[in-house]
Amino acid sequence: MKKFYSVLLMAILSLVKAQMTYTAANYANVSDQANYHLGNTSTSLNFAATGANFQWNFAAVQNQSSKQIAYADPSTSVFKNLWCQSLGYTSDCDVEFSDNFNVAQKLINNPEPAGTNSTLEDLFAHYYKSYSDFSTKMLGLKMNSSGNEIVLTLNYQQPDVMYKFPMNYNDSYTEAFSYDGESMEQSFLFKINGTGTRTNVVDGYGNLVINNQTFSNVLRLKTISDQQITIVQNSGTQQRSIKTINYQWFHQDYKFPVLDVVAIEQNNITIPIEIRYLENSSTLANSSNEKLGKHFIYPNPSKGIFKTNIPENEIKSIEVYNLAGQLVSKSLNLSQLNNGQYIVKINTAKESISQKIIKN
Known part of the structure; x- marks a missing residue:
């Protein structure tokens, strides 16, 4: 019986040791960047499966293209003055801007279609990182709609808390977020209002194999983002509901997720729409x-x-x-x-x- 308890104790201790903690100090800062492979999304791999001491094997994912993620200094943002103007910050613009944002990211590199007769030309996210969370607080966008140039900032009344630190297995939270923005250029009205919730659950830990790489002792984070968007233009009002599911795997030695899967659910089946995984040795924590x-x-x-x-x-x-x-x-x-x-x-x-x- 004594031997049984000794074996049981060793097993429990091994499980405790296996659970990794991911802190704000591990996560990326200004000037950090990651080079990702984009995998083939036509796959039957089950990215939703998870658990304690789990073994994720995605060796079958094949590289199709590449993508870079980079965090920039928000002071370089072309949306700075517009943000200050929208909130009435005139004499103290620099101070207010630096107090609200300390990380930024250019989300698109080339113009993208944004509906009928509309093109999204620029999209810039502005974040605030602390040692307790990482949140989206403003989006700057530039687009062309039916020949009309639109530039505006989407200001968050309730920030979108993307991560809470430290991350540990079984952590979970649901936070509401809301934002709005308005542009009136040459009598052309464009107004956006959005509300939603983000639910984050750290639902697994274990070892990950992706393509030809192996990552030991990772945490898995599942995110469900559910939002409702209202767009008002001269031509009328549109309402949209957007729900996305995000699976991310974190390792203490890497500043960005080592694997990031964006998906949708149809008939209780998870369908990936983007699979990105780190190139070898990309974004080491040091x-x-x-x-x-x-x-x-x-x-x-x-x-x-x-x-x-x-x-x-x-x-x-x-x-x-x-x-x-x-x-x-x-x-x-x-x-x-x-x-x-x-x-x-x-x-x-x-x-x-x-x-x-x-x-x-």
């Missing part, structure tokens, strides 16, 4: 460190006193986080902290650089 040398924080591991090869006069701030995403220090002297793994974030005038360290 990729930004290469700009400053292979090991910019040293020695690693250390008993508690760490150093950096970044010149002291270039450092604006130092932040040290535990794996639960909590700020535990603002210096590289970790002598008073418990042994374990930490994420160090060094902010300079040009960028933020993160590295995982070990105190032993």
Whole structure:
């Protein structure tokens, strides 16, 4: 009987060890980018299957093309002044903009059809990242509808909380979001109003095989986004309902999801409409460190006193986080902290650089 309990205890401990935590420090920041392969969506693979200690095998996914995801500095956004104007920020535009957005992303690279006689020419997302969440707070768009140029910002009254940190197995939440925007160019009215909910469930962990790559100890996040959109134009009003399902697999060593599947459901069957998976070695969590040398924080591991090869006069701030995403220090002297793994974030005038360290 004693041996039975020992075996049972070891099994439980192995399961606990297998469950990974993904924090805000692991996730991407400004200037980070990922190169993705786009897989063939004509597949019978079951992306919905999940569970504890799960083995996902998508080796059969074949690469068809490629796609790059990149996060930019929102101060470069061409929609900045329009956003300030729409909310009445005149003298304090720069301050308000930087307080509201710290990450941005260009969502389309080429014009795309957007309905009858309409073309979407530009779409720019503006996010705010904190150590508790990552949220969409504004979309800037430019389009041509029946020969009329439309430029407007969709301002979120309730942000769309895309992720909450830290992510752990069995975490779940549902958050409402809402936005609106209006443009009146040469007597042509274009107005959008949207409301919806996002439900996120961390519903699995285990090992992932995708094409010829293997990722051990990943978390799987399922997202259901359900929104209703009202579009008002001179010609009338249109109402649309959009529901999407997103499956994402996260690994601590990568800043973006290692696998991202966008899907719809028909007759209880999940049908993928986009499958993207990381190219080999893309977006490693310490990729930004290469700009400053292979090991910019040293020695690693250390008993508690760490150093950096970044010149002291270039450092604006130092932040040290535990794996639960909590700020535990603002210096590289970790002598008073418990042994374990930490994420160090060094902010300079040009960028933020993160590295995982070990105190032993």
